[in-house]
Amino acid sequence: MTGYSATLTVNGVKRSVRTYPMARLLDVLREDLTLTGTKEGCGEGECGACSVLIDGILVNSCLVPLIQADGAQITTIEGLADGAELDPVQRAFLERGGAQCGICTPGMLMAARALLVRNPAPSDREIREGLAGNICRCTGYTKIFDAVRRAGELMRAPREGLCSGLEARQPESWRRLSRSMPKAAGCRWRAVRT
Ligand code: FES
Ligand code: FES
Numbered sequence: 001m002t003g004y005s006a007t008l009t010v011n012g013v014k015r016s017v018r019t020y021p022m023a024r025l026l027d028v029l030r031e032d033l034t035l036t037g038t039k040e041g042c043g044e045g046e047c048g049a050c051s052v053l054i055d056g057i058l059v060n061s062c063l064v065p066l067i068q069a070d071g072a073q074i075t076t077i078e079g080l081a082d083g084a085e086l087d088p089v090q091r092a093f094l095e096r097g098g099a100q101c102g103i104c105t106p107g108m109l110m111a112a113r114a115l116l117v118r119n120p121a122p123s124d125r126e127i128r129e130g131l132a133g134n135i136c137r138c139t140g141y142t143k144i145f146d147a148v149r150r151a152g153e154l155m156r157a158p159r160e161g162l163c164s165g166l167e168a169r170q171p172e173s174w175r176r177l178s179r180s181m182p183k184a185a186g187c188r189w190r191a192v193r194t
Helices: 025-032 088-096 105-118 124-130 142-160 172-180
Strands: 004-010 013-019 051-054 057-060 073-075
Touching (some): 013 025, 025 051, 051 105
Antiparallel strands (some): 004 013, 051 057
16 A cells, blocks of 8 residues: 555545555546546646646646645536536536537536636637637537636626526535635646646
């Protein structure tokens, strides 16, 4: 048995793992914690399929060694929904047909969420830039970008009165994530995913 113990808070739950210090966060999530929603595409930081949030910052988990994530707050695709209530990004992807295959979609959702928490009203160019690290090799991006625009509307709804009822509620998980976002400059994760 190897000897490195780490404690991570994953989707709000404290988890302990014991493995190699340089184990990839992607493998720890999928194999040690059985959170298989995070996918491996390229395994070398190019495709974004493995995207997760660390302390609110989007990273490629295939590039992050466990030792670097020790003590951090991790959000994976499994943590987006708030119980039975889908995240606005999930609702928008469903509504606008933005969900594509099971490999790229989790990463697209995480990237979209990271973008919209930072900037709830992104321009088309900002949406493209926000999802620039997430690659689909087989279809297209039109519906994905449309879904991100729609998710932004759902996020802004309470303030702008665009809709009411269910759609007007921001889940507590968004508010938690907003509070956990570090100030941009000097963030230790910025070098991992730019
Ligand atoms: S699997 Fe991590 S970026 Fe492709
Ligand atoms: S890689 Fe998922 S639909 Fe193209």
